Amino acid sequence: xxxxxxxxxxxxxxxxxxxxxxxxxxxxxxxxxxxxxxxxxxxxxxxxxxxxxxxxxxxxxxxxxxxxxxxxxxxxxxxxxxxxxxxxxxxxxxxxxxxxxxxxxxxxxxxxxxxxxxxxxxxxxxxxxxxxxxxxxxxxxxxxxxxxxxxxxxxxxxxxxxxxxxxxxxxxxxxxxxxxxxxxxxxxxxxxxxxxxxxxxxxxxxxxxxxxxxxxxxxxxxxxxxxxxxxxxxxxxxxxxxxxxxxxxxxxxxxxxxxxxxxxxxxxxxxxxxxxxxxxxxxxxxxxxxxxxxxxxxxxxxx
Numbered sequence: 001x002x003x004x005x006x007x008x009x010x011x012x013x014x015x016x017x018x019x020x021x022x023x024x025x026x027x028x029x030x031x032x033x034x035x036x037x038x039x040x041x042x043x044x045x046x047x048x049x050x051x052x053x054x055x056x057x058x059x060x061x062x063x064x065x066x067x068x069x070x071x072x073x074x075x076x077x078x079x080x081x082x083x084x085x086x087x088x089x090x091x092x093x094x095x096x097x098x099x100x101x102x103x104x105x106x107x108x109x110x111x112x113x114x115x116x117x118x119x120x121x122x123x124x125x126x127x128x129x130x131x132x133x134x135x136x137x138x139x140x141x142x143x144x145x146x147x148x149x150x151x152x153x154x155x156x157x158x159x160x161x162x163x164x165x166x167x168x169x170x171x172x173x174x175x176x177x178x179x180x181x182x183x184x185x186x187x188x189x190x191x192x193x194x195x196x197x198x199x200x201x202x203x204x205x206x207x208x209x210x211x212x213x214x215x216x217x218x219x220x221x222x223x224x225x226x227x228x229x230x231x232x233x234x235x236x237x238x239x240x241x242x243x244x245x246x247x248x249x250x251x252x253x254x255x256x257x258x259x260x261x262x263x264x265x266x267x268x269x270x271x272x273x274x275x276x277x278x279x280x281x282x283x284x285x286x287x288x289x290x291x292x293x294x295x296x297x298x299x300x301x302x303x
Contacts, residue, residue, distance in 0.1 A: 002282045005195040007095040014102055014192045021113050024185045025178070031120055035176040037064030039168035042273075044265035050254060058245050062129055062238050063265075064179055065121050069131035070234065070270065071186070072114035077139035078154050079107045085147070085200055103196050106189045117182055127245040130237040132230045142223055148204040149219025155201055155283060158194035160274030161187050198283055205287050213288045221298065224271055228302075231266040235259055272302030 031037070036057055040046050043063045045056045086100035122129070132138070142150060165187035169180060205213065239258060243249060250258060274280060276299050284292035 002286050003195075003198060003279075005198055007099040007196070007199070010192050010195045011095060011099045011102060013195075014099070014106070014189065017188045017192060018106075019185050019188065021109060021116065024113060024181055025116050025120070029120075029178055031117075031124060031178050032176045033061060033124060036060045036174060037176050037179040038067065039164075039172045039175065041168035042164060042265065042269045044261065044268075048258070048261070055242075055246050055248065059238070059242050059262075061125065062241050062245070065118070065125070065129045065241075066131065066234055066238055066266070067269075068114050068118045068121060069129075072111055072118065073131070073133065073135045073138060074157055075107050075111045075114065076135040077142045077150075078157070079104055079111065080139065081143060081147075081150055081154065082107060085151075099196055103193055106193070110186060110189070113182070113186075117179075125245070127241055129241040132234050132237070138230065141226055145219040145223055146216050148201065148208075148213075148216035149223060151197060151201045151204055152216065152220045152284075153223050155194060155197040156271075156274035156277070156280050158190045158197055159277040159280045160270070161190040162194065163273045163277055164269075194279070198279075201283055201287070210288060210290070213291055214294075217288075217291045217294055220295075228267060228271065231270060232259075232263050235263040235266055238262065267302040272299060275299040275302060 034057075036043070038060050043060045045051070045059050045063070048056060048059075051059065082100060082104045086097060086104065089097050089100065142153065165183050169175065169183045169187075172180070205216070208216070236259065239250070239255060239262070275295055281292055281296065284295055
């Protein structure tokens with residue numbers, strides 16, 4: 001047994017960790033645009049020697065906007081997926097049903113919170129920042145895959161938020177406190193969601209042979225490739241916003257360099273950091289050592 005998660009304990013832990021949107025974003029609270037929003041481990045802006053300190057800060061803040069937009073987007077396919085998984089359980093184990101419905105409720109709360117932060121950002125930043133979408137089309141593409149493939153993508157995302165907060169946000173005293181609070185509270189609930197999704201993955205994998213597991217891994221990789229294409233497009237949108245916000249034209253060569261460098265930063269933020277999370281790889285190994293090895297072989301491309 002590689003974990004000790006159960007619906008009763010997760011439900012109790014979720015109740016202890018629960019928070020309200022107003023706790024995270026009080027009325028009148030404003031983002032501090034003199035500070036960075038994202039930790040350097042994710043933003044990867046400090047090493048860009050051809051940018052000034054102010055330009056690095058602006059690009060970092062645009063990466064913060066991207067984080068709001070993309071997490072708001074992924075929550076849009078997590079929510080219906082969890083509800084679809086919960087629906088057949090409604091006449092079954094009460095604790096399972098309550099835990100899954102609580103999971104869905106918290107994801108809806110996260111969507112609301114990210115939208116409110118996005119609104120505060122947009123009102124104060126002064127330059128329009130675009131994001132990939134529409135969310136409905138992206139959700140439809142993700143959700144058309146094998147449910148086990150989708151559950152693995154969601155599990156990766158949930159463990160990824162833990163890595164983001166624990167490894168690089170929690171001890172960074174230079175980040176804007178309001179944005180840091182968002183990342184902290186998101187992590188608090190996603191840490192419980194990761195446990196529930198581990199149980200969902202196990203239920204969806206139950207009874208599958210090795211070929212069935214490998215087919216689900218195929219779907220997982222297809223979803224990852226689809227999302228990666230979106231991250232490349234998002235990088236271009238980020239650079240458009242950077243040029244407008246700073247009034248600086250990068251030039252073809254520097255823009256090409258920055259596109260490649262920042263696309264890789266997005267790949268690490270939203271794919272690689274989850275693919276290498278030890279609890280995610282432990283779940284893969286429990287499904288199939290060959291599945292774990294396949295993902296381990298792919299992960300360095302997203303580092």
